[in-house]
Amino acid sequence: MLGLSVDRLRADMNRLLALLFHQGVLDEQFLQLQQLQDESSPNFVSEVVNIYFHESEKLLRNLRGLLVDKEFSDYKKMGIHLNQFMGSSSSIGAQRVRNVCVAFRAASEQNNRAGCLRALELLEYEYCYLKNKLHELFQIEQQRILAAGVRYPQQRQQPNNP
């Protein structure tokens, strides 16, 4: 974005990240992930996260499919899915999703179908929230890169511009 300074966008990003950390949506693993990003792999984080989204949606679909099935009994398969989900979530540092996964897995180990359904709802909600926030984050970052790349001069602080 042309008018928005790099600093401001960075501040936006940091604010958003701070919020996500505060809410426990993300944990420090995400920061680690960010540190892995360098010149040789400039879009590493977004790449990984996109893969995560892709995989997770597949997993969520599968989970729902398993649970919706009337004569459902394959808790083991569900556990595998959940393990995967949990693994990838912890890889990108999606803490809350992971916690829900843990609960979900516990429910599935007890063959508690109602608990599983509740957990799935929750998981979907958390996942949507995460995805939304991360999308927002990447959008801001993209703008920041844009602004930094084109090297617009820094904006002076405008007192009447909130």
Place this chain on the structure above:
Amino acid sequence: MGEKRQGYHMVAVRVNEQLGTKKNFSFIHKASNLRILGCWIVLMLLISSKVYDDMNDEQKVRRKEVLVSMCDQRARMLQDQFSVSVNHVHALAILVSTFHYYKNPSAIDQETFAEYTARTAFERPLLSGVAYAQRILLSEREEFERQHGWTIRTMEKEPSPIRDEYAPVIFSQETVSYIESLDMMSGEEDRENILRARATGKAVLTSPFRLLNSHLGVVLTFPVYNSRLPLNPTVNERIEATAGYLGGAFDVESLVENLLGQLAGNQAIVVNVYDITNSSDPLIMYGHHSQDGDMSLKHVSKLDFGDPFRKHEMICRYLQKAPTSGIAIQTAVFIFLIGSLIGYMAYGAGIHIVKVEDDFNKMQELKVQAEAADVAKSQFLATVSHEIRTPMNGILGMLQLLLDTELSSTQRDYAQTAQGCGEALITLINEVLDRAKIEAGKLELEAVPFDLRSILDDVLSLFSEKSRQKGVEFTEEGHIFVQVHLAEPAKSVMDVKTETFLNGESEGIPKSCAARQFNTLSGKQAADDRSSWETFKHLDDEFLYDASSNTMNDKNVTLMVCVEDTGIGIPEQAQKRVFTPFMQADSSTSRNYGGTGIGLSISKCLVELMGGHMNFTSRPQIGSTFSFTVEFQRCEKSAVISVKKSLSDDLPTEFKGLKALVVDGKPVRAAVTRYHLKRLGIQAEAVSSIRTALALYAKYGSLISNNEKLPDMFLVEKDSWISGKEDGIMHLSNWGQNGHSYKLPKMILLATNITIAESDKAKAAGFADTVIMKPLRSSMVAACLKQVLGIGRKIQHGRNVPNGSNGLRGLLCGKKILVVDDNLVNRRVAAGALKKFGADVQCAESGQEALKWLQIPHDFDACFMDIQMPEMDGYVLNHYRNYSLVIMVFFSTFEATRLIREMESKANVQINGGFLNEGTTRKSEWHMPILAMTADVIHATLDECLKCGMDGYVSKPFQEKSLYQAVAKFFESKPVSNPEQLSESWRTE
């Protein structure tokens, strides 16, 4: 006074300007006050009355002067005439004394006297008559009475009583013959007169009284001496010598009447003559005691009738009151009118000025308001657009989420439409925001040193996605072409070219000339003739490196940037308003191509902000060329060096001396690719087809003995590859197989967009090395080449030695590591982390794949394996049954590990068996570190890991420290085994 007011006005205006909108009460405001006008008029009234008074006084003075002169004149004349008469009487007296007393007998008798006096009466017009009375003493009375035959009588015509002396009239003029024989000394006044006259010897006057003819008059008495008097006679001598008295009655009234009658203007004044011998009781001699006439002004003139005893005066006054002066009144009124008029005019002007001033203030206020409104508008736009964008992010994100869920086709259509609209909206908002920012003046420019090429790279990369979506690239059919020139040299060429172009002679330009460069690049052929690429390069070098040695001394460099495209162009009628915000060529443009029509106006704003100009040429159906000039400052030498440094940082030099062959059917594209390679120091050669490339390569192959360097890489454009697929693939794969003894060139595919199927095909065709996505960027190309050629890591390592993480980096650098994880995300993260520490990472999706990779011999130094992997499937089982290595039906991570270990031990047995005699010297055996990766670390799992032959575990979010700890014991203690050597030995085995 008018000037003065103007001065006030100016002062007022100046003050107003200074105080801005603040209201001040200046003199002008006072001038417009009605009270001030009233005062002014009163002042004028006073002035005019003063003028009137002055003029009136002047007139009065003049009137008085006139009166004085008239009065004096009259008095003088009266005096003269009187004295003339007195002289005559004197002459008469001398006559009487001469002829009556000195002649004996007397020569005069009554008749003679009467005759003479009657005939000389014209000389005494004022005297009604003269008479001579002789001095008769008492002793002489009888003698006298007898001699004359009549007795002396008193005034009452009675016989005179006895007195000391008598003065009976003996001679008289006929007019007064009735007084003959009357004793003049019988009357009290006459007697006094006579006594005074003979004592002084001069004419003596009585006080005025009514004469017989009822006129006022005085009696004049003159003494006649009978003997010659001594020269200075005493009073007694005079009395002794007195012989008689000559008297005459003066008719003063008629005298003055006559006199006034002779003078002009006698009607204007009133003349009174008074006897003021007794000053307390002036006796009137002439005139009326009436009060008519102007009593305010009178003049008194002294009269001397020759009698020192008596005093007379003449009082003159005007008959009429002084007339009011017309001129004075006129002047006064005139002055008053003029003054009032001026006052009124000043008043009117003041009112007008105040009105104008008020209007001016009002206008200024309005102006300020308007400006504030404008600023507020821009600020509002800037703020609101930003505020709108935030929720828009949410909307778009949620729409994306919605699209990712399972939707019916209709729902998907709706959602996609909504998303498209949302994206259009956010683009619009962004652009409006940009424009608002510029308009609000919030955009400030800052001079920063920059590298032209990297900027261009950045810009290009920003739009790479868009251009990829649209399939636009550097081709002859449709392209976007960016050039930068030093403005001055380019301009001259351009002007000539533009002229011919504008004259419609563009068809006449010889093709051969154009063909030398990029012919028919765009609607503007001017670009072609400029030796574009060479100029660009030249400029680039000059600009970046020879800035100091340049002969041009001025600090500013004007660059011209041209962006050319081929496309639909801009219709002629729309060209005028291209730079107007929200204007597009026509209403269909937005529908067909998107956009809001604000971008160009923003660009123009920016360019103008940077002191440049922007213009364009366009021809419908051919294309458009937009160009702008921007003036930059040369930066300091030190800054140049720093830029250079960063440049060299950006662009690695390790490719220097390499050779490349670019295969591209399109020369423009090939030139671009070549340019990028050149920047990396790679010598590039372009050929049009794979066939040519092969021929060339073959030639090189034959020339190998001549120390000719072979190309290190082949860069093949996707189009060329596809078109020449039939024979190309064969040859390419042939290369791979019938590999000569020398190193094979790396095969690189260049593509704008590539499908998965195509990429698979490409891999099959031998482009296993890499695919470089266009548009090309030097840094990206460098990164890809690094990967392909396997260089750069060492350099990176070397450079990073002093860094903090050097331990781990040193440990892992160059190590080949297999990462096994079924979870794609985890795989990427782990691979990324390890790559960051310099390791060469290979990924495997499952235990089965891992086994495949780890077939001995392999060159992996370590294996990271996820703990929670699902079991292998049936296929894997079948596959491994052949090797009779696997007994278990199911195996998961642990099984996989066990299998690997089994393989290793088997291999070790073989090695040790085969080289038993040499084995002592070689302690190495196949034992690859296998590390478990786990997200949740449970000690029980660790135990299990160790039990099944794993060497350690790493908690999955890779902590640098724990990773180091885990890895260190394997790599530090153990010398790096040489896999190649091992494999060699294995092979020989």
